[in-house]
Amino acid sequence: MAALNLFAFRAGTTALHRLDVRTKMVLVCMVSLAILAADFTGCLACFLVLYGLIRTIGISFIRLLAQLKWFILLLIIMLLTSSLTIPGTPVFSLSGVMVTQEGMARGALVAVRFFLVMMTGLLFSATTRPTALKSAAQWFLRPIPLVPEKRVAIMISLFLRFLPLILDQAQQTSDAVNARCGNLHKNPVRRIRCLTLPVMKKTFMAADNLCLAMDARCFTEDRTDPAFEKGGKERVFLAAGGGLCLGMVWQAKVSFWMTFWS
Amino acid sequence: MIHPILEIDHLTHTFPSGGGIQDICFCVFPKEFILLAGPNGSGKTTLIRHFNALALPTSGEVRLHGIPVTADKVAARKTVGMVFQDADTQIVGDTVFDEVAFGPQNLKLPLSLIEKNVTRTLERLCLAHLKDRHPATLSGGEKRRLAIAGILVMDPEIIVLDEPFANLDYTSSKDLINTICRLNQDGRTIIMAAHEVEEVIVFATRMIIMDSRGCLAKDGHPVDLLGHLEAHGIKEPCFSRMGYKAPPWQR
Numbered sequence: 001m002a003a004l005n006l007f008a009f010r011a012g013t014t015a016l017h018r019l020d021v022r023t024k025m026v027l028v029c030m031v032s033l034a035i036l037a038a039d040f041t042g043c044l045a046c047f048l049v050l051y052g053l054i055r056t057i058g059i060s061f062i063r064l065l066a067q068l069k070w071f072i073l074l075l076i077i078m079l080l081t082s083s084l085t086i087p088g089t090p091v092f093s094l095s096g097v098m099v100t101q102e103g104m105a106r107g108a109l110v111a112v113r114f115f116l117v118m119m120t121g122l123l124f125s126a127t128t129r130p131t132a133l134k135s136a137a138q139w140f141l142r143p144i145p146l147v148p149e150k151r152v153a154i155m156i157s158l159f160l161r162f163l164p165l166i167l168d169q170a171q172q173t174s175d176a177v178n179a180r181c182g183n184l185h186k187n188p189v190r191r192i193r194c195l196t197l198p199v200m201k202k203t204f205m206a207a208d209n210l211c212l213a214m215d216a217r218c219f220t221e222d223r224t225d226p227a228f229e230k231g232g233k234e235r236v237f238l239a240a241g242g243g244l245c246l247g248m249v250w251q252a253k254v255s256f257w258m259t260f261w262s
Numbered sequence: 263m264i265h266p267i268l269e270i271d272h273l274t275h276t277f278p279s280g281g282g283i284q285d286i287c288f289c290v291f292p293k294e295f296i297l298l299a300g301p302n303g304s305g306k307t308t309l310i311r312h313f314n315a316l317a318l319p320t321s322g323e324v325r326l327h328g329i330p331v332t333a334d335k336v337a338a339r340k341t342v343g344m345v346f347q348d349a350d351t352q353i354v355g356d357t358v359f360d361e362v363a364f365g366p367q368n369l370k371l372p373l374s375l376i377e378k379n380v381t382r383t384l385e386r387l388c389l390a391h392l393k394d395r396h397p398a399t400l401s402g403g404e405k406r407r408l409a410i411a412g413i414l415v416m417d418p419e420i421i422v423l424d425e426p427f428a429n430l431d432y433t434s435s436k437d438l439i440n441t442i443c444r445l446n447q448d449g450r451t452i453i454m455a456a457h458e459v460e461e462v463i464v465f466a467t468r469m470i471i472m473d474s475r476g477c478l479a480k481d482g483h484p485v486d487l488l489g490h491l492e493a494h495g496i497k498e499p500c501f502s503r504m505g506y507k508a509p510p511w512q513r
């Protein structure tokens with residue numbers, strides 16, 4: 001099966017695990033928006049809070065960095081490109097290529113914001129059961145007319161279930177093709193055909209089998225509705241999260257006007 | 263006279279590309295442990311899929327308590343629980359608990375009852391400690407037990423298992439046999455399709471052999487069929503080849 005990574009759900013009993021998913025979803029949206037509006041000070045505060053929460057669910061900073069290494073590389077590339085392309089006060093220049101102060105500041109801020117949003121997402125996905133996520137989707141879609149929320153919910157869970165299966169099968173097929181020297185073919189169209197057709201066929205057959213298995217267990221769309229676990233701390237978390245977000249946005253606005261006036 | 267649970271009446275299913283099953287007739291009685299044996303491609307899977315109306319016959323009929331299974335598919339699927347040949351493609355849930363809860367949710371049972379039934383079933387099959395695990399991360403034997411739990415929770419009268427020992431090692435096979443025998447002793451009817459009969463033949467109360475054309479070749483007590491298995495393409499159990507009787511301690 002496809003490797004389970006940092007973002008996979010890890011069972012636990014922390015306050016975050018017990019928080020109602022719907023509250024968690026609202027908090028994630030709020031915090032992400034606030035991060036996009038905040039500046040360095042706000043981001044630092046946010047980082048400290050998020051880091052504390054990540055420690056409570058038992059992920060060390062080293063592990064976080066190790067797992068996100070490709071993402072961090074992307075952020076560094078972003079930082080480099082913006083420091084090279086945004087005009088402003090030069091810090092130093094190397095054979096005509098100029099690194100600017102403004103560019104570095106802008107790039108760093110964007111990178112930090114991305115990293116924080118990533119941390120927020122990690123906290124959410126590591127403490128939320130896929131089922132809870134599905135139930136929340138179903139709950140949020142309920143008031144919207146013409147959307148069959150139960151069908152959407154079961155589709156989400158089937159998609160989540162099938163994705164690793166498809167990736168796995170793609171890997172196996174590619175290994176099987178390469179084991180018979182399929183990688184010696186230079187023609188890319190032929191190589192893609194050798195890979196995609198069998199993978200698609202296998203996936204459809206797996207889907208067929210799954211349909212049968214679901215049928216055998218009396219699958220209908222009219223099923224028992226999921227329940228939401230309530231830890232009882234929803235209000236505390238909402239208040240604290242709201243406070244943090246307002247603080248971040250307010251601080252960013254104040255410092256913006258301060259620099260504007262001076 | 264005991265009434266049969268399941269009556270298979272002149273059942274024929276032909277595939278356009280050839281193969282399938284021809285004119286199968288037999289009855290299944292309560293508390294039987296039927297071993298359905300036959301070589302690859304003899305139509306075991308095709309046959310058992312008719313028991314709960316997952317496949318529809320070309321001609322003939324399957325009756326459950328006297329009522330055609332096609333008349334009430336939900337009832338048929340509740341009464342005949344099916345464990346599929348491939349353990350991986352029948353798992354629907356994201357956690358072991360959800361996987362077992364899938365059936366009861368479809369039956370629209372209230373949540374408290376689902377919780378109770380699922381917990382009890384997981385404990386019975388020694389899966390309670392795995393309840394938050396992702397099913398994909400389980401071992402082969404655990405997956406098979408999970409698949410059984412997923413249908414046992416719906417309290418079926420008949421449990422149909424398609425090649426349950428495929429890919430299992432000795433210990434897992436032994437555990438699985440114990441589980442299945444316990445279910446049988448609790449009064450559930452077991453129908454097991456297999457091409458290797460060595461492990462289970464001593465536990466079965468009846469054996470049905472399909473031949474490679476998809477016809478029913480033999481139907482009788484396993485002891486009476488010993489010695490005739492190789493003729494139908496099934497490996498003779500070791501004790502029988504060496505001329506011994508079925509070991510009594512296993513029965």
Ligand SMILES: Nc1ncnc2c1ncn2[C@@H]1O[C@H](COP(=O)(O)OP(=O)(O)OP(=O)(O)O)[C@@H](O)[C@H]1O
Pocket residue numbers: 277278279280281282300301302303304305306307308309347457
């Ligand atoms: N969907 C299908 N379309 C066409 N032919 C099929 C289909 N499913 C099965 N068959 C054919 O029907 C025959 C019986 O297949 P079936 O899968 O029932 O055999 P089996 O006894 O379960 O074999 P195994 O021991 O390999 O599981 C085979 O010849 C097979 O090729």
Ligand SMILES: [Mg+2]
Pocket residue numbers: 306307308347424
């Ligand atoms: Mg089969």
